[in-house]
Amino acid sequence: MxxxxxxxxxxxxxxxxxxxxxxxxxxxxxxxxxxxxxxxxxxxxxxxxxxxxxxxxxxxxxxxxxxxxxSELEDHDHIYCVQCHCIENLNIGNNTVSLAAGHMKGYTITGRRLEVTGICPRCQRKQIKKDGKHSKGGGTVGCAKKGVLSDEQKEVLVAMKNCDEPCASKDIAAATGLETKQVSCRITALKKKGYVESPVRCKYAITNDGITALNA
Amino acid sequence: MxxxxxxxxxxxxxxxxxxxxxxxxxxxxxxxxxxxxxxxxxxxxxxxxxxxxxxxxxxxxxxxxxxxxxSELEDHDHIYCVQCHCIENLNIGNNTVSLAAGHMKGYTITGRRLEVTGICPRCQRKQIKKDGKHSKGGGTVGCAKKGVLSDEQKEVLVAMKNCDEPCASKDIAAATGLETKQVSCRITALKKKGYVESPVRCKYAITNDGITALNA
DNA sequence: TACTAGATGATAACCATTCGCAAGTCAAGC
DNA sequence: GCTTGACTTGCGAATGGTTATCATCTAGTA
The missing domain is CATH 1.10.10.10 (Winged helix-like DNA-binding domain superfamily/Winged helix DNA-binding domain)
Structure with missing residues (x-):
């Protein structure tokens, strides 16, 4: 070929x-x-x-x-930003360590890859600026793109917006005519997306993000 | 949570x-x-x-x-066999090198990952046994599972099986009533799967794998 | 110049993973 | 003890990156 x-x-x-x-x-x-x-x-x-x-x-x-x-062919390693997912090159000599260790297991070594993960300077600066949000790393892993609102979720969100103060899922259920179970389930989903918050246990309110998302 | x-x-x-x-x-x-x-x-x-x-x-x-x-939580690296895709643990100290280099770029380091690739002893032994096949590494990357035969490909394969000796795609075309263009295209696909080989230029024969695949 | 290996575009298929939903389960508060 | 709501689960559909298939085109080579 x-x-x-x-x-x-x-x-x-x-x-x-x-x-x-x-x-x-x-x-x-x-x-x-x-x-x-x-x-x-x-x-x-x-x-x-x-x-x-x-x-x-x-x-x-x-x-x-x-x-x-x-396109660069020479051996080099990479550093990876866990926040913005950008990758940069990294040059570290000292390859012999790994090769020796590999041989000990009887392997024929064909290559090696070192990847250092961290937070790039750009993202660090961003972090300092607005450090109100507690991003636990978990939750929406990888691309933290906000999920789109389903019609069901919108229904709940609208009802919540119409409340002046934090309300229980029971109230939402009454307002929408839905079962409380469904409501509670949807609230959970909305909370995960950051559209709803719970200022008091068992009371919920729409967040600013939530309002923006509704209008979008 | x-x-x-x-x-x-x-x-x-x-x-x-x-x-x-x-x-x-x-x-x-x-x-x-x-x-x-x-x-x-x-x-x-x-x-x-x-x-x-x-x-x-x-x-x-x-x-x-x-x-x-x-399930093992301590820091350790991995060695990866490019043939059987198995992964084993590897213990190498000397982590400081990478961390220092990372810092030079202004990154906050959160982790590092060293992956050595090679061929494991088991696969090396296998290789020695039957070393007729030239596996270029490329081709079917990752899982080297044989593709399933489409009906079109079977048609060509059956015709080829009925030939006693290597035949040209023209012959297959005659036998099946297909256009030579189609035949040649399918032969290429079959060759890639290892079901057809070309002992002489422009002459093709079904392989043992091909026969097995047909019966399956 | 005829033939064919190799390349292409379009699209369907693939496969690992994730999401949405409704229903279930458990712990804490009434 | 009963209710409530947070946390889970199973199912099935959706997603998204990647690959395969097929008909057609193109360029080397005999």
């Missing part, structure tokens, strides 16, 4: 090299599409795979769900 | 601890299901996530598409 240097392939390679970052397949797809609108996402995936097979580029299997690709 | 130790949760934790390996969510699900048949896969996922939030277990985001979970 032998590779042809097609125009698509060339473009993909060039764009990856041009961007010094570690792009995901579809970030690269977005860029390439601007220059070659009819290119298919499948072609991008295929070529990234192929190009890394022949070692013209390097596939990084790092944290997160998406693979990333790198 | 406070966790209850439900029977499901307990079982999941116990089974993970029992197996010394690094299980994926659904490997664990298979085990747990034997003891609690009505448990849901979602429950397993949920609990693994929750348990790792409270640090009763540890989530490993290692190579491959699936996450793995580990």
């Amino acid at each position: 032998q590779l042809r240097m097609t125009s698509q392939r060339e473009l993909i390679l060039r764009e990856l090299k041009k961007s010094k970052k570690h792009l995901t397949a579809d970030e690269l797809y977005e860029r390439v599409k601007k220059l070659m609108p009819r290119i298919s996402l499948a072609t991008v995936y295929r070529n990234l795979e192929l190009l890394s097979d022949v070692e013209l580029i390097r596939k990084l299997e790092v944290s997160g769900r998406q693979k990333r690709f790198d | 406070q966790l209850r130790m439900t029977s499901q949760r307990e079982l999941i934790l116990r089974e993970l601890k029992k197996s010394k390996k690094h299980l994926t969510a659904d490997e664990l699900y298979e085990r747990v299901k034997k003891l609690m048949p009505r448990i849901s896969l979602a429950t397993v996922y949920r609990n693994l996530e929750l348990l790792s939030d409270v640090e009763l277990i540890r989530k490993l985001e290692v190579s491959g598409r699936q996450k793995r979970f580990d």
Whole structure:
């Protein structure tokens, strides 16, 4: 099997090299599409795979769900920001440690990957600015994108908005005609999204985020 | 938010601890299901996530598409076999190197992950035994499970089986009544799966694997 | 120049994971 | 003891990244 240097392939390679970052397949797809609108996402995936097979580029299997690709071929490690999910290069010598240890188990070593995780300076600054929110790390892991409101949830949220002060789920049930069980379940979901808070035990109120989300 | 130790949760934790390996969510699900048949896969996922939030277990985001979970909490690294995809623990001290380098970039370090890749002793032995097959590493990445045969591919494969000696795609086309273009395309796919080989350029024959696959 | 390996675009399939919902269970307060 | 609401569960549908399939195109090679 032998590779042809097609125009698509060339473009993909060039764009990856041009961007010094570690792009995901579809970030690269977005860029390439601007220059070659009819290119298919499948072609991008295929070529990234192929190009890394022949070692013209390097596939990084790092944290997160998406693979990333790198045009830099020399061995280097990565540092990964757990908040913004950006990845930077890191240069550390001292590779011999791991190789020796590996050999002790009878393995033939083919490579090694060091990934340091942390919070990048940018995110640290952001954190200091608005440090009211207690982000437990858990909860919405990974992309902390706010879920969309379902109609059922909206119903509860609207009722809650109409209350002047924190109300019990029982009150919401009365207002909406729903069963309290359903209400309580939906409140839980809304709380997780940050649209509802509980200032007093068993009393709930809509948050500012919740109001924004309703209007959106 | 406070966790209850439900029977499901307990079982999941116990089974993970029992197996010394690094299980994926659904490997664990298979085990747990034997003891609690009505448990849901979602429950397993949920609990693994929750348990790792409270640090009763540890989530490993290692190579491959699936996450793995580990009941061992101390810091340790991993060695990963690129052929059988098994993972073993590895103990290397010397963590300070990476941390220092990370700090230089202004990061607040939260963790680090070293993954050595290689071929495990078991796979090395296997390799020596039957070393006729050139497995380029590429091709079917990850799970190297053979694709299922489509009806179209079967058609071509059957025709090929009926030939005593390697035949050209033209011959297959004649035998099946298909266009040679289609045939050639399917042959390519079959070759990639290892069901067809090309002993001579432009001549194809069904492989033993191919025959097995047909009968299956 | 004919033939075919290799590439492409479109789209369907895949697979691990997550979400939404309704129903269940447990602990605390009345 | 009964009620209430927080926390769980099972089910099933949705999501999202990635891969496979197929027909068609294109470019090397005999």
